[in-house]
Amino acid sequence: MDDQREPLLGNGHANGHSSRDSLVKQSSKTWVERFRRRMTASVNTDWADLILIMCFFVSGLIDSGAYNAYSCFTSMQTGNTVFAALGVSDLPVSQPRLSWTKSLCSILSFLLGSAAFSTFHRLMGGRKRWVLMLSFTIQTAFIALSALLVQHGKSSDSPAKTPPSLDPSFVNVLEDPGFPWSDLVPIGLLSCQAAGKVVASRVLEFNALPTVVLTTLFNDLMSDPYLLTAGIFSNVQRNRRVGGLAFYFGGAVLGGVMAKSSLGLAGALWIAVALKGAIILVWLVWKEDTSDDTDG
Known part of the structure; x- marks a missing residue:
């Protein structure tokens, strides 16, 4: 009898360990699959306008x-186009000669960014959660790198300028500093x-x-036409604008x-980094799009 029990007990223990290992592996695989499914799912666009605002x-x-800091814009390219066009005539006279560069x-970098981000979304899958998170992570990294350059004196900062009548040394601001290499990065x-951000609004x-x-x-x-007549919550497009x-x-x-x-x-750039970082976390927990035409 003993000879018959030992194999049975031994097999029982082996089966027990095997079952537990199988359950652990299955549970781990299930968690990985759920995470992969969540990250590759498209996000729901309901209330996403709040993120764009x-x-x-x-x-x-x-x-x-x-x-x-730079006498140019980094978002509004209409103003930059005018500044660049005036630079052909060395205008405005109040700015250093090469400030138009x-x-x-800014214009060329914006064009490059538009092409890169739009291609990335198009190839990787528009509204997929990981795509949006990575896009905003890259944006945040660019702002953080810029903040570090400014903070460590590698680029111009933005001190408020005092009017000439109050500051005799104001004329120094108008001196030609040469080609602004340090500011271009x-x-x-x-x-x-x-x-x-613009690409995200399209996506x-x-x-x-x-x-x-x-x-x-x-x-x-x-x-x-309903700007003033529509109720507070009945004109969504107006409220967004x-x-x-x-x-x-x-x-x-x-x-x-x-x-x-x-x-x-x-300081302003670090605040922007914090806000963009918060948006990345928001995308992580944002509701999934469960419609039939969602990206897989």
Whole structure:
């Protein structure tokens, strides 16, 4: 009897260990599959306009600080196009002779960013969670690198300029500093990441919220026949436009406040890094699109 029991007991223990190992492996595989499924699923676009409105705030924050530091924009390329065109005639006279190169650098970097981010989304899968998270991670990294360059004195900062009547040394601001090599790197990085926000607005199908352009928003807002007659919550498009304009203005105000403070442009950029980092985390927990046409 003993000879018969030992093999039976031995087999029983072996089967027990095998079953537990199998369950652990199955559980691990199930968790990995759930995580993979979640990251490759497309996000739901409901309420995603709120994220784009926050991007308006980031654009205003960075642009106001960048203009104080570099006399060019990193998001609004219409102004940069005018500045670059004036540079052909060495205008405006109040700016250093080669300052137009900053605007040109911003335009070219924005074009490059638009091509790169749009191609990335198109090839990897538009609204997939990991694609959006990686896109905003790259944008955040570009802002952080720019902040480090400014913070460590490798690029111009944004101190508020005092009027000539109050500061006899103001004329030094107008001296030609030569070719602005040190400023072109952060300008290029900030302009490239700005394109990523615009691409995101297209991917999420909120073309009315381009996150960097205000002129069309002003026009579309004032062209709305129900601008003043619709209820507070019954005109979604109007509310989105008002939100984008208000947040861009608020961000620009904060950028000006930072420019006058001891934190300068670097402080404004670190705030932008924190906000973009928060958006990355929001995408991680954002609701999945369960419709039939969702990307797998």
